Amino acid sequence: MPLNQLEVIEGCYVTDSSGCHRYDFWNEQALFDGSPHTGWGSLSRNEPQTEYLDIDLGGVHVPVKIRLQRRAVPVIRTGFPGTLRVIAYPEQGGEKTLLVAGDIEVEAGEWFEGDLEPVETRRIRVETGGIKIRPSGKFFTQIMQMQFLVEG
Structure with a gap:
């Protein structure tokens, strides 16, 4: 859907x-x-690991798309997730995987967009991985903006 x-x-x-909650x-x-x-941003780590965000949508919705924006710094090639998993926790209980994406490549300042399986929910977990090592030898995730979209 456009x-x-x-x-x-x-x-x-x-x-x-x-x-990271320091800044x-x-x-x-x-x-x-x-x-x-x-x-x-995640903490700076010596080993890569799955990072997560637990999100409240502010009400019950049926999100159909997720968008994540990469930092607009072309010289920094690391930090944006290479993999993504989106999980919903429907109101009636349980959990449902809405999206699994891999090999994510996004240019500086641009958006990754992924279609979600439509499920009525208020709570979502976003898990990221696939971070490339920085020249410093550390792993650090960075996402500038996130959006969940519903049919208008």
């Missing part, structure tokens, strides 16, 4: 994450502030 027929879910917020500009709540200059 983006112009979709609407961004407003009021999303992160309830838990594996990320105002690398804070998981910055994922939903609409700014490409702030975002979420």
Whole structure:
């Protein structure tokens, strides 16, 4: 479905994450502030690991698409996830995988878009992986913006 027929879910917020909470500009709540200059980052790690964000959509919705924006710094080739898994926790209980994506390649400042299996939910978990090692020998995930979209 074209983006112009979709609407961004407003009021999303992160309830838990594996990320870094030390800076105002690398804070998981910055994922939903609409700014490409702030975002979420994981801790700097010696070994790669799956990072996660637990998200409340601010109400019950049926999201059909997820969008993630890569940092707009072309010289930094690391940090954006190479894999993504999106899990919903439907109101009636249990969990449902909505998307599994691999080999993600996105240019600096651009968006990854993934179609979600439509499930009515308020809570979602986003798991990221596939981070490439930085020249410093560390692994660090960075996402500038995140959006969930519903049919308009």
